[in-house]
Amino acid sequence: MSESTPLFNKPNATDHHRDADDLLETAVTDAYVGFLDDDDEDDDVDDEVLWIREQREQNKTLPWMKRPSVWMICLCTFLGSMATSAAEPTRTGMIFKLSCNYLMDKNKSSTCNPEETQVLVSNLSLATTLSMGLVTMIVSGKVGTLSDIYGRKLFVSVIxxxxxxxxxxxxFTLHHFNTLPFYSIITGDLVASLGGGIITLIALTNSYISDVVEAHERIYSLGLSIASLYIGLSIGPMVGNLLLTVPKRFLDKPHSSPDISEMKEIYTSSLKVISSTEFIPLRFEIGLLAIVFIYCVFVLPESRSEKARHRSRTLSRVSMSDIRQFREEEGNDCNRSPFDQVEQDSNCRNTVFGALFKVLDFFRPLLLLTLPADAVNPNRRYRIKKDRLAVIILVIIDCVNFGFSTAVGNITVLYGLYKFNWTSIDIGHFMTIACSSRAIVLIILSPMITHTLFHKKLQFKIFKRQFDMVDFSISVLGFSVEFLGFVLLYFARSSAALFVVFALQSIGSLTGPTLNSAIIKHYPESKVGAYFGAISILKNALSLLSPLIFVSFYKMSITEWHQPQLVFALLALISFIFLCLLIILKRLLNLDSNTTEDLLLRSQSISNSRRTSFSSETSDSSSFRDSLNASVFESDPETRYTSPVPGSSRGLSREFARSNSFLSNQVKSNKANAN
Incomplete structure (x- = not known):
């Protein structure tokens, strides 16, 4: 054999080189694909965070009228709640009058029975509450996810x-009827809730705020959304009363909503005529809501950037394609060959599950509340079990706390009427004290407690991606004050004592925004709207059930045990259970003042290990790299293989791409020569 004879012509050498080439090609390709997979997974998260940070930095350069901010969205909540609360007392008085007229016309009598009127109004209230709650629950489950895709501004305007x-x-229903139009009133309330109602508006407000503020500012900022609601609810009735009294000398004698002490006169007098003055608060409500609508459409800036919305649309298309594929597979199961009728019938029964899947698809957003793996940052999946349990516990506490909070006000009013013979003036004082004290706590005391006390004085760290000691401390403080407040309400013996205790108990209003802020730390920014939409489903459901549960318990405490204050003992027990759950969660997460965020330590550990591993591998393969550089440099000096900058996964991927391309060409050339 001469020296010019190619070595590849020898059969054994050919097989040997084919094995080596295949092995080398496979190894480099696997390594390259592996690094690309890691990069793609991390880049999605990095790009998302980068877009949000770029958007927030860009917002700082915009004029204040075009800059999305907490105050811009809270103005919508404040004006909307003030408009509805300004007209609601007068509207309630109108409904009482029309109900009385309806019963007098039905019974052919000059008076109406108070018990029948109460039953009729209660049935109307129950029907509207259930119908509005169901519609709101259905709508809110979709609005959250769609707001991630199309923006918050659109759906705030729709609401x-x-x-x-x-x-x-x-x-127009109350203006044109002299007796109670039962179904027309229900229709009006249903239409008003088609956009999602006030609960969905609060959820969108929280989503909007989460888009524009950093993690360490969320507790205070989310508290401002609730504070704006409370301020609107407390100012609205005063504005409504002012609208009824000011036109007194210009129009006919105004008729405000009926006082509890004047109910007997209303029931026994003749046909009730609604004066034109009583419609002024209703006109004010519609006019103010129209101004808010114009503000939302033309002034309110969008909080989500176009890139973030585009990403959410892309993720939504991927999710919908998976659902279509599942449904197609279900449909194909029913189109099998008729030769096996038994198997076909069995598979066709599965269409029941397919139909059930379509029905239950509405509840699919609720799965997000269990923190699924696709909603977790890839760097945090090593501790997904702990985070998932933490999210579930916090969601349970938040939803149940919201549920019984909606019932506390009604029960306290009933208790005041029963125990202290409250009038409508006393009820107004109670509502003003309850709403204004909570607004003061959320606006003034919240930053002092959060930043000054816990963060600066006690040196508690604020984490961006997990439940921290600040969240724990504020939640424990809030529920402890609520527990103590309910115990004191149990022993309250006067209206003044009840008012004072309720004002002190307003510190418990810190728990709502704190829990919301703590939960959304575990989700990527693209899932914030979906989370608030999902949790609003549960909150709407509990807002329907909790009044029934607590009012039923309150009735039993009066009729069976003759101790109406027992309802406050039940509420104190629930607050104590919340405290126990928070302590369990703290021990589960090993939280204390020295705890550091696991994500930071884990990321540094992974980065260092990759760096060390790569350095070791490159040092062990130095001879291979030298020969590779020599070969590549002869063919193309620009494609010389060089070590990437340590810690740069993108540079590493590019270098693997270059080497993979070169090796693939070399292997193909060797195979061609071998053939």
């Missing part, structure tokens, strides 16, 4: 628009 339409229907 306000549906409220305008529904309130307009109610206005």
């Amino acid at each position: 306000i628009g549906s409220m305008i339409l529904g309130k307009t229907i109610l206005f």
Whole structure:
């Protein structure tokens, strides 16, 4: 054999080189694909965070009228709640009058029975509450996810628009009827809730705030959304009363909503005529909501950037394609060959599950509340079990706390009427104290407690991606004060004592925004709207059930045990259970003042290990790299293989791409020569 004879012509050498080439090609390709997979997974998260940070930095350069901010969205909540609360007392008085007229016309009598009137109004209230709750629950589950895709501004405008339409229907209904139009009132309330109602508006407000503020500012900022609601609810009735009294000398004698002490006169007098003055608060409500709608459409800036919305649309298309594939597979199961009728019938029965899947698809957003793996940052999946349990516990506490909070006000009013013979003036004082004290706590005391006390004085760290000691401390403080407050309410013996205790108990209002802020730390920014939409489903459901549960318990405490204050003992027990769950969660997460965020330590550990591993591998393969550089440099000096900058995964991927391309060409050349 001469020296010019190619070595590849020898059969054994050919097989040997083919094995080596295949092995080398496979190894480099696997390594390259592996690094690319890691990069793609991390880049999705990094790009998302980068977009949000870029958007927030860009927002700082915008004029204040075009800059999305907490105050811009809270203005919508404040004006919307003030508009509805300004008209609601007068509207309630109108409904009482029309109900009385309805019963007098039905019974052919000059008076109406108070018990029958109470039953009729209670049935109307129950029907509207259940129908509005169901519609709101259905809508809120979709609005959260869609707001991630199309933006918050659109759906805030839709909510306000549906409220305008529904309130307009109610206005003309009450204006044109002399007796109670039962179904027309329900229709008006249903239309007003088609956009999602006030609960969905609060959820969108929280999503909007989460888009524009950093993690360490969320507790205070989310508290501002609730504070704006409380301020609107406390100012609205005063504005409504002012609208009824000011036109007194210009129009006919105004008729405000009925006082509890004047109910007997209303029931026994003749046919009730609604004066034109009583419609002024209703006109004010519609006009103010129209101004809010114009503000939302033309002034309110969008909080989500176009890149973030595009990413959410992309993720939504991927999710919908998976659902279509599942449904197609279900349908194909029913189109099998008729030769096996038994198997076909069995598979066709599965269409029941397919139909059930379509029905239950509405509840699919609730799965997000269990912190699924696809909603977790890839760097945090090593501790997904702990985070998932933490999210579930916090969601349970938040939803149940919201549920019984909606019932506390009604029960306290009933208790005051029963125990202290409250009038409508006393009820107004109670509502003003309850709402204003909570607004003061959320606006003034919240930053002092959060930043000054826990963060600066006690040196508790604020984490961006997990439950921390600040969240724990504020939640424990809030529920401890609520527990003590309910115990004191159990022993309250006067209206003044009840008012004072309720004002002190307003510190418990810190728990709501704190829990919301703690939960959304575990989710990527693209899932914030979906989370608030999902949790609003549960909150709407509990807002329907909790009044029934607590009012039923309150009735039993009066009729069976003759101790109406027992309801406060039940509420104190629930607050104590919340405290126990928080302590369990603290021990589960090993939280204390010295705890550091696991994500930071884990990321540094992974980065260092990759760096060390790569350095070791490159040092062990130095001879291979030298020969590779020599070969590549002869063919193309620009494609010389060089070590990437340590810690740069993108540079590493590019270098693997270059080497993979070169090796693939070399292997193909060797195989061609071998053949």
